[in-house]
Amino acid sequence: xxxxxVLEREPSDPNRQEINPLLKLALELGPLLVFxxxxxxxEWIVGKFPALASLGGPLFVATALFMVATAIALLASWILTxxxxxxxxxxxxxxxxxxxxxxxxxxxxFIKMKPTIVNSLFAAVLLGxxxxxxxxxxxxxxxxxxxxxxxxxKLTLRWGLFFIFLAIANExxxxxxxxxxxxxxxxxxxxPITVLFTMSQMPxxxxxxxxxxxxx
Numbered sequence: 001x002x003x004x005x006v007l008e009r010e011p012s013d014p015n016r017q018e019i020n021p022l023l024k025l026a027l028e029l030g031p032l033l034v035f036x037x038x039x040x041x042x043e044w045i046v047g048k049f050p051a052l053a054s055l056g057g058p059l060f061v062a063t064a065l066f067m068v069a070t071a072i073a074l075l076a077s078w079i080l081t082x083x084x085x086x087x088x089x090x091x092x093x094x095x096x097x098x099x100x101x102x103x104x105x106x107x108x109x110f111i112k113m114k115p116t117i118v119n120s121l122f123a124a125v126l127l128g129x130x131x132x133x134x135x136x137x138x139x140x141x142x143x144x145x146x147x148x149x150x151x152x153x154k155l156t157l158r159w160g161l162f163f164i165f166l167a168i169a170n171e172x173x174x175x176x177x178x179x180x181x182x183x184x185x186x187x188x189x190x191x192p193i194t195v196l197f198t199m200s201q202m203p204x205x206x207x208x209x210x211x212x213x214x215x216x
Contacts, residue, residue, distance in 0.1 A: 027076055028088060029191070031069035031095075036187040038062035039180070056106055059179055063111050067099040087122065094118050112174040112182060115190075116167045123163035126156050151208025155201060162197055166190065 038045060042058020045065075055061050070092045077085055094117050101110040129136040135152035137159055147155065173189075174182045 023080075024085075027073045031066055031073055032187050032191075034069040035062050035066040036183055038065045039183045055103060059108055059111070059183075060103055060106065062183075063099045063102050066111075067095055070095045090121060090125075091118050094121070108179060112170075112179075115170040115186060119163040119167035119170065123160045123167065126160035126163065130156055130160070146210045147205065147208045148210055151204065154204055154208070158201060158204075162194075166193075169193075 039058050039062035042061045045061060046053045052061050052064070055064050074084060074088060074092050077083075077088065094114055098110040098114040098117070102108065126136055130153065135149070135156040137152060137156040169190075170186070173185045177185075
């Protein structure tokens with residue numbers, strides 16, 4: 001029988017297709033880098049492709065290219081694994097909806113609120129999953145870490161709270177600083193903060209790892 005599964009399988013499913021963690025990171029970070037470059041070099045891009053001038057200023061051009069890059073990243077994930085990763089799919093859906101509103105209404109507010117909506121949604125999904133006994137973070141990190149049930153539960157709780165922090169941080173930055181400062185924070189601030197947070201969880205990961213390479 002032909003497998004018609006579209007969304008990525010559960011972490012424990014033996015038929016789940018693995019993807020290189022670095023490639024997975026590149027697919028998730030790539031659209032953000034496109035967004036930053038397009039915003040900072042918007043006038044140059046419009047000079048090379050005059051048709052883009054109809055979109056509006058640099059942020060609107062960046063928004064359109066962000067949407068295209070996000071679609072390409074999801075398509076690449078599908079080509080590589082024949083499934084679509086759940087978290088990037090959720091983020092992508094919000095990008096398309098809020099990006100379309102940004103371009104149609106010519107209002108920067110929508111794309112600036114996108115990280116707030118996405119991070120709040122991720123927090124709700126992770127913390128809500130815990131209420132029903134599901135540690136959904138395994139869908140994101142199972143290719144990098146193998147943890148016992150208690151480990152996934154604790155890590156999911158911490159990431160749920162961290163996503164709430166990111167949502168609040170985005171609201172503070174876009175409301176109190178310039179658009180360029182917000183874009184820089186979105187690309188160059190969120191990623192280092194996330195990396196530092198991830199590294200701070202290594203003691204928990206090592207304690208609950210079921211993988212011999214993380215055990216002393």
